[in-house]
Amino acid sequence: MTVRTVRLILVAGTTETATIDGISAAGADPELTVHTPSADAEIVEYGTTVRSPVVPVSPTGCPTPAAITRACRRLAGFETLVVDGGLAKPTGAPTVSVGARSGRDIREADPVPSAPGAFAAARQFGEALPDEEIVLSETIPGGTTTALGVLRALGEDWTVSSSLPENPLPLKTEVVRDGLAASDLAVGDCEGDPGRALRRMGDPVLATVAGLAVGALTTGTRVVLGGGTQLLAAAALVRHAGVDAPLSLATTSYVADDVPDLPGACGALDVGLTVTDPAFDGRAETPLARYVAGEAKEGAGMGGALLVADRAGELGAVADETLTVVDGLEH
């Protein structure tokens, strides 16, 4: 008998959509942001950077949510796996490839040509995984903009969150409008065709996450989508792929506060919703205060990792453990 496990899968990748001025806070500046997924993967695996030349922090000094995922991993002891969802910079984290390549700007006509192939290979890999339950997560700067693009291409009306305290939604909406025009698509033209939505308006990470989810669900693995509105877009992709198996979204209280219609969106997609508060309040003198101020909110599996930590009875220890991880990153 194979012993079955819970595994958090972090899909890490990049697009040029992230380089649009004002889109992403997932790095101190745009030149450093392209390293964030590679560094996040290292932090989840090792608790520190290994090959990455930078430690991901926002322009205001908010530490990456990968530090929280790492803290939860240490506390709850779950397995992790990094899948290359189109990395543009070297990572020292071990990765599995599904053929995903870094995406271009969705305002180009064919920005993610690797998406259909990555979806198919990720599906096959998801079918083969032996785990009882997988928690799927993402690290991709600019990912809420491409998630919005996918939702619109599918004809889904839900909105997206942001890693910035003030969500630049007008800018995202404009980028998506331009992207649809560049691909000669109207809202809803990719209904029931997730591969096309991903290739024209998405990113390689969403393609990989959606493929993994579909494959795992097909073979009876429980699937938790651990993240915010990007993972909501992944849920929409799974449903548009015709898969109606049970599915749930595990996110943070910060995303839930930012997106009031999240329960409605989950309900419409028949997706269970779990919201976990990491209890960072009262840590005003620490880097965690940036989260309480509304930065980052989610990412690199944070919501899913908090859920698993909560199940293990370790939620109360997450803040202190995260500070230990963050302290290790700075040295």
Add this chain to the structure above:
Amino acid sequence: MTVRTVRLILVAGTTETATIDGISAAGADPELTVHTPSADAEIVEYGTTVRSPVVPVSPTGCPTPAAITRACRRLAGFETLVVDGGLAKPTGAPTVSVGARSGRDIREADPVPSAPGAFAAARQFGEALPDEEIVLSETIPGGTTTALGVLRALGEDWTVSSSLPENPLPLKTEVVRDGLAASDLAVGDCEGDPGRALRRMGDPVLATVAGLAVGALTTGTRVVLGGGTQLLAAAALVRHAGVDAPLSLATTSYVADDVPDLPGACGALDVGLTVTDPAFDGRAETPLARYVAGEAKEGAGMGGALLVADRAGELGAVADETLTVVDGLEH
């Protein structure tokens, strides 16, 4: 403060030296043997094969030592990491690349051109690892023959073990003699030049293991070489690289029984030796009996994993846990 850990690093790769008739038992037949490292990596990571089309067994049905490493991992809870040391077939295990490429037959003039680059990249990666202690290990069919080639190129006189009950040492010696001739080398011509020994007479896995060891030792990480005579060759490479930091070899009682001069070799190289008996005696009706009969002996980190399991007080549980893993592989 970064929390520091013990990590077993499995370097997995292939050469065409392994396809020489009679050299290796690391697979049911030569066409399947090339899949063994990819499958071993999956077994250590997941407890089952994922992308690999075959489960590695010897021609007589002896299960791969990766099953024992997996069992020890489950019992002792150490971290693992797979480094691509020149895989020739896809693996579903997450891997780190150091630029190693599958080696050719050492009877050719320049069989492992990627060896010096892999050694250098592995050294840099080993320097960056945050672990307190790493256990380095290998899975490469035909690896004792290339290890013998490296030892002779360095001018070291020690012998090597075999995964077969009857060690085909005359054949290995002949292959090494032909290899030295093809590279226009005499015994000892690569003394003090590990990169040249690896490129002309070695394999990409040994290059990667030796580089990791040198890098990790340079930055104060404790290094255990977890394996048999291939890891002894790695120790020789470290010493010929001019590194005299403390180093130890952790192997199985099967290798120790097969290689009477192992303590002498370790002494000459100033390498500590730990021998662990997995206590498979009395399991006559199980697949473990093949080990007692002298097959496999070691590999995929078995000796190192047994050492860590022993430290954790779990050595007595290894046989039963291995049978659970093996049972899972067959279904």
